[in-house]
Amino acid sequence: MYLPALLLFTVFIYYPITQGVKISFTNWNGYSPHYSYVGLENYRYMFTDMRTYKVIINTLIYGLGSTLFQNILGLAYAMLLNAKLRGRGIVRTIVYFPVIVAPIIMGYVWYFVFQYDGGALNDIMLALGKEPVDWLGNGPRAVWLITLVNTFQYMGVAMVVYLAGLQAIPKEYLEAAEVDGASGFYKFFHITLPLLMPAITISIVLNIIEGLKLFDVIISMTNGGPGYASHSLSTMMSDLFFAGQDAGFAAALGNLMFVIISLFGISSLKFLRRKEVDL
């Protein structure tokens, strides 16, 4: 009964993967019926081009940076909103809401805040009598702002996962520790955190895989600019393919991305497997 599934995988994933390897050895421009084999030329160019390294570093910042922020903030929010507070449901709803917004639109919404001419942040700078700043015009800063926007959008998921994890911790453990005179710090590091470990693992693994694929928000906030300073591997590849008309190079970059994400992915799958054994 899994025949339809296997058929789809074969046609739209496995077959394209093999074709991707083939195209990466050509100088195909993306539409012409004529192209020739150039051997490892695209790969040689890729590894001598400084842009490649820049883009790899950006991709890692997007992937690992968002993961770090999302999980630290998500856990902190979950701890806060797990306590009995009036209206905590509303706060959870507010934090979670961006998850349902299309990431490309979320990027535009934040663009209204960060843009140079008439952006909300520069309205504050003007009100304070300061010079407006081109927030997204500086490469490294743009990369971190995009990372923060991605964090803002998806930290609600981490929060919800941690809330579920926190609610599964037996109250008796914490009460017993309290009777023994344990401090808040002690309880957090010796009871809460170890018992949350499965939730933390899953959340981190998913965030890394998702973050390394980041695409939409970059397109809407900077389109990879200024120059190529905020490109990720995915946006760079799409740019090379459609604007640069360099399908061979784009395919080579795609294969590099495949290797990088697989390395992270395989190690995360090992985590997933270990978790299945625990269950």
Next chain:
Amino acid sequence: MTKLMNRIKKLMSYLTALLISIIHLIPFYILINLALKTRQDTSSKWLPPNYLYLKNFTEVWTQSHLGTALLNDLIITVCTVALVVFVGVLAAYPLARYPTRWNNSVYTLSISTLIVPALTVLVPLYKLVVDMHGISTYWAMVLVLTTFFLPTVIFLYTGFIRTIPRELDEAALIDGCNRYEIFFRIIFPLLKPVTASVIIIIMLGVWNDYRFSLFLLQKRSVQTIPLVLSQFFSQFQNNLPLAAAGSLLSMIPMALIYLFLQKYFVSGLAEGAVKG
């Protein structure tokens, strides 16, 4: 003393929660202000307009053909969700129930595709769809989306089916059910909760998709909301109120569904995350 401490602690919690809410609402507040202003109004984005102006909404609706885009989104989402649930649950049942060596490899192979980001195969996938004459067609978009969401669906269903006691199958077998009857009459009705999660996760992903739409839907007549709005945005970069109104309108369908089905959204995604 401890009582006072507890009170202060509680007060701090409330203040933090309030601060968090405000920070998280800021971008939406700015968006609403912007969408309600005229193009000539360059006042601070933090101040709401002191006049009522709704023309941005009607203008963006007609200019970017949002109605057509909404219909396209609806067609693609409904078809993809239906197909991915059907194909996914069919695949998950034998993989969960009959863990033979072969089936386990099929399972591993399917799950490995979870980590293949669609864009790494962008170039060959695009070429394939061009060769199939599938660019700007619903069927190609639906098939591609189904394929890339399938691993998640198989993973969720397999995990859930494994928790259903085997004795149920065996009892049904003794009562004379065949494998298909067991599946459709005994197992499938038990899958309602996980199906709700699956539908919501996939619906969100498909409805908000941009990366596949960007490459596969090139004709205006088949484009979805995220795509139409992003083009609108680059076209009218000097008319931000219009773009803001469009962004705001685009959030309404999912926001409504979210308000009514909030419980399922949160549990669905938490489950999806906890289970993988």
